[in-house]
Amino acid sequence: MKSFEASELTIGQVHNYLQHAIAPRPIALVSTIDRAGKVNLSPFSFFNLFSANPPVIIFSPSRRVKDNTTKHTLENLYEVRECVVNIVDYNLVFKVNQASAEYEKGVNEFIEAGLTELASIHIKPPRVAESPVQLECTVQHIMPLGKGPGAGNLVIAEVKTMHFRDDLLDELGKPMQEKFDQVARLGGDWYCRTTDLFKLPKPI
Numbered sequence: 769m770k771s772f773e774a775s776e777l778t779i780g781q782v783h784n785y786l787q788h789a790i791a792p793r794p795i796a797l798v799s800t801i802d803r804a805g806k807v808n809l810s811p812f813s814f815f816n817l818f819s820a821n822p823p824v825i826i827f828s829p830s831r832r833v834k835d836n837t838t839k840h841t842l843e844n845l846y847e848v849r850e851c852v853v854n855i856v857d858y859n860l861v862f863k864v865n866q867a868s869a870e871y872e873k874g875v876n877e878f879i880e881a882g883l884t885e886l887a888s889i890h891i892k893p894p895r896v897a898e899s900p901v902q903l904e905c906t907v908q909h910i911m912p913l914g915k916g917p918g919a920g921n922l923v924i925a926e927v928k929t930m931h932f933r934d935d936l937l938d939e940l941g942k943p944m945q946e947k948f949d950q951v952a953r954l955g956g957d958w959y960c961r962t963t964d965l966f967k968l969p970k971p972i
């Protein structure tokens with residue numbers, strides 16, 4: 769085994785080792801608006817489900833390593849505490865990558881990536897029409913994890929409304945995992961796809 773003290777590595781090295789190790793990570797494609805109503809769309813793989821009652825998800829827009837500035841998604845969430853978390857499947861991932869480029873504040877990544885805005889039912893930020901599952905959320909807490917470059921900001925959001933594409937559900941309305949075709953982020957430029965599924969019944 770090789771052992772590393774996090775405190776002796778650069779931010780980039782810590783990020784890289786942990787991104788390879790803590791993988792695969794699901795991808796939240798997050799739509800937000802600023803107080804003037806300008807739309808932003810960006811992906812985050814520091815993302816997961818943490819509670820069902822209340823239904824809570826968490827994702828983390830980090831401070832940029834190059835200049836310690838904050839991401840537009842985070843700035844928008846301080847202004848308008850609502851977001852849509854759009855789930856990413858294989859068909860969508862190429863446009864998601866395009867949406868992740870560093871655009872000027874105020875640029876609408878729906879347009880840059882060629883994605884379609886779909887009005888949400890209860891909140892102001894739009895959904896991504898091409899996404900198989902869209903979660904309308906309200907932001908409960910934003911918790912900065914540090915002040916330096918690379919520091920995460922935990923966004924703790926409650927899911928209010930869930931939209932599932934029809935073909936993902938059986939006739940009883942239950943989700944069929946094999947239909948979702950999600951992708952996930954790993955280390956560096958690696959991604960994976962949920963095409964190697966298996967079932968493991970719970971122990972009695």
Ligand SMILES: Cc1cc2nc3c(=O)[nH]c(=O)nc-3n(C[C@H](O)[C@H](O)[C@H](O)COP(=O)(O)O)c2cc1C
Binds near residue numbers: 813
């Ligand atoms: C698949 C994927 C996952 C990403 N995950 C994160 C993440 O968890 N946290 C983060 O700060 N940036 C992440 N990024 C980079 C952001 O998407 C990128 O910095 C984006 O430009 C931020 O946009 P914004 O400033 O408009 O919010 C990810 C990029 C990709 C392609």
